Amino acid sequence: MLKGRELAAFRKQLLSWFRQSQRDLPWRRTRDAYCVWLSEIMLQQTRVAAVIPYYERFLERFPSLHALAAAPEEEVLRFWSGLGYYSRARNLHKAAQQIVAEHGGKFPSRLGDVLALPGIGNYTAAAILSIAFGQKQAVLDGNVARVLARLGAVRGDLRESPRWQELLKCADAYLEPKSPGDWNQAMMELGATLCSPKSPQCLLCPVTQFCEGRKLGIADLLPEKRKKRATVEIRLAAAVFADERGRTLLLSPPEKRNVQSPADHVPTLASNLWHFPTVSVNGDAVAKLRGHLRKLQVRDRNSSFRFVAAEKVRHTVTYREVTVEPFRISVKKLPRIKGAEQVPLSEITVLPVSNLTRKVARAALAATSSAQ
Ligand code: SF4
Numbered sequence: 001m002l003k004g005r006e007l008a009a010f011r012k013q014l015l016s017w018f019r020q021s022q023r024d025l026p027w028r029r030t031r032d033a034y035c036v037w038l039s040e041i042m043l044q045q046t047r048v049a050a051v052i053p054y055y056e057r058f059l060e061r062f063p064s065l066h067a068l069a070a071a072p073e074e075e076v077l078r079f080w081s082g083l084g085y086y087s088r089a090r091n092l093h094k095a096a097q098q099i100v101a102e103h104g105g106k107f108p109s110r111l112g113d114v115l116a117l118p119g120i121g122n123y124t125a126a127a128i129l130s131i132a133f134g135q136k137q138a139v140l141d142g143n144v145a146r147v148l149a150r151l152g153a154v155r156g157d158l159r160e161s162p163r164w165q166e167l168l169k170c171a172d173a174y175l176e177p178k179s180p181g182d183w184n185q186a187m188m189e190l191g192a193t194l195c196s197p198k199s200p201q202c203l204l205c206p207v208t209q210f211c212e213g214r215k216l217g218i219a220d221l222l223p224e225k226r227k228k229r230a231t232v233e234i235r236l237a238a239a240v241f242a243d244e245r246g247r248t249l250l251l252s253p254p255e256k257r258n259v260q261s262p263a264d265h266v267p268t269l270a271s272n273l274w275h276f277p278t279v280s281v282n283g284d285a286v287a288k289l290r291g292h293l294r295k296l297q298v299r300d301r302n303s304s305f306r307f308v309a310a311e312k313v314r315h316t317v318t319y320r321e322v323t324v325e326p327f328r329i330s331v332k333k334l335p336r337i338k339g340a341e342q343v344p345l346s347e348i349t350v351l352p353v354s355n356l357t358r359k360v361a362r363a364a365l366a367a368t369s370s371a372q
Contacts (some may be wrong), residue, residue: 034068040128051083084355109135130183132181143192153213158223242330252340310366313356
């Protein structure tokens with residue numbers, strides 16, 4: 001671990017590099033805790049380029065913590081629609097209401113209070129407290145851990161507890177006490193730009209002289225690979241009704257309907273948002289879908305529904321590889337399903353829906369046009 005003069009030089013070089021070369025990102029133009037919090041939540045598992053338009057639209061609609069707390073959850077989810085990991089939006093909304101109820105609408109500045117908010121763990125709390133309030137809290141996530149592991153030539157699985165504890169100590173020791181917010185962002189920026197997972201650009205790195213991983217020629221081999229969880233394949237079938245006006249049916253999130261979805265994977269994969277009637281299949285998809293529609297009390301007199309297969313949709317969520325078989329069912333009048341809403345098939349995002357549901361709608365629309 002770096003100490004004394006070496007540590008001082010390391011801090012100075014990294015900070016001055018960050019101050020000169022940092023990317024101009026919308027959330028870096030403010031120290032407002034609400035904006036910092038929002039950006040940190042959106043950036044979890046999501047690329048910067050994908051976050052920027054969402055961040056800007058979200059702040060336009062919910063310009064303050066009070067505005068967010070006062071909005072209906074459905075509206076918040078609609079502005080999150082397409083960004084994925086929807087529990088982030090639900091927690092953000094709940095946390096905003098908690099801040100209004102318990103802190104008069106002012107984002108708390110005590111670590112314990114911040115950690116008591118839903119959806120905020122150690123990393124996010126440290127990021128907000130250091131950037132918005134200048135507190136000495138070092139961040140450590142996978143990105144920063146990779147930089148530290150390379151700097152110190154740390155081998156093995158970084159997520160194993162003793163190793164992670166060592167990295168935490170290291171992150172704390174390196175933190176620049178006079179500028180903790182900038183320091184944390186500098187570490188994140190180095191990990192996101194030059195010290196990237198696959199090919200670290202050591203020749204351009206402002207702290208290359210302090211890097212043990214580079215000196216040993218093993219920088220690009222670190223961190224060592226974790227054991228991968230086995231992939232699980234999931235097959236689903238979805239019923240996409242379409243009436244003569246181009247309207248379709250979406251089911252409300254399972255928790256709202258207060259019933260257990262018969263397809264175990266469906267609520268998770270649809271992120272507990274609005275979705276097409278969907279069921280897990282392992283044999284005849286149409287037969288299974290007919291059975292599912294019967295359970296939803298959709299009447300199909302004389303088996304007159306025609307199930308037109310659209311192109312299969314593939315979707316990967318962490319270790320799950322999902323294949324959805326969408327079936328378009330053209331009807332004069334949409335059937336009635338308790339808790340379902342009628343929306344235009346070409347504009348299903350008027351309701352909060354997941355990326356998977358969007359892909360299914362696109363496939364069904366393409367099937368509509370190719371059938372014409
Ligand atoms: Fe990362 Fe290379 Fe810089 Fe080391 S020298 S911190 S491996 S970019």
